[in-house]
Amino acid sequence: MTAASFEQALDQVTRVPGVRGAMLVTGDDGLVVAEHLMEGIRGPAVAALAASLATRLRRAMQAAGTGSGQFWQLLCEQGGLMVVPGKSGILVVAITAPDVNAGLVRLELLRAAEGVA
């Protein structure tokens, strides 16, 4: 994978109306690999906290015997967070508006995750 292909993967996600930004984040470290964000979004903070949450969710799912997570979504009053863990340990993260087409974003996140695997 090259930096250009990371950018291309994120570009497809951010083309979905209502997506405010997308990032590739290292799942273990919570560091930003690549990002396409609207101004005002604190990328490193979202990356660190999303990775921390993803780690805890993964443990919870393993403890529950459900296997590894494939997609999770957090809905808040003014927006949401959608995450797809890639096979290589990279998380594909989208920051969205509350009224976004979640199915379409999920599809693009899964495509991006395949691209960075």
Place this chain on the structure above:
Amino acid sequence: MTVRAVESWTLQPLNGYVHEAGARLVLLMTPAGQVLAQFGFTRAVDVMAAAALGAAIMASTTELARQLGQPPFAALNHQGQRHGIFLSGLTTGRGPLVVLAVYDLDVSSLGLVQLFFEQLVTDLRAASPREGVPKQVLAADFERELNESLSTLFGR
């Protein structure tokens, strides 16, 4: 386990950092290795060793940067299989300081440790006293002051 501090203004910022970043061990010290506060250490000898080694690493990387004609490196991270070490300098009204944080990779991450370090710097700057005239250290007082500091750091 709580933060123990020789200088009380460091307590609140450091407590917040330990809680938020999920750090296992934290040292706040001067670049010379004089410890201002610690969290997680149980033995004085470990604090002294970690402070001396952390200060030495900072001195080495600062000199390396100087040789390269660069400003001092902002931070250093070193990860093992289970733990990570984060070492970074900062400036406050009290003067330049160094933070050494050890974190479990199961509990925290470099991203979290870095993220909340930014907050720690802001909090320490807000809480720090203005740098005064440096107090002269007399040989006669050195051992007594060192013992007092260690007693404070370990609550003895």
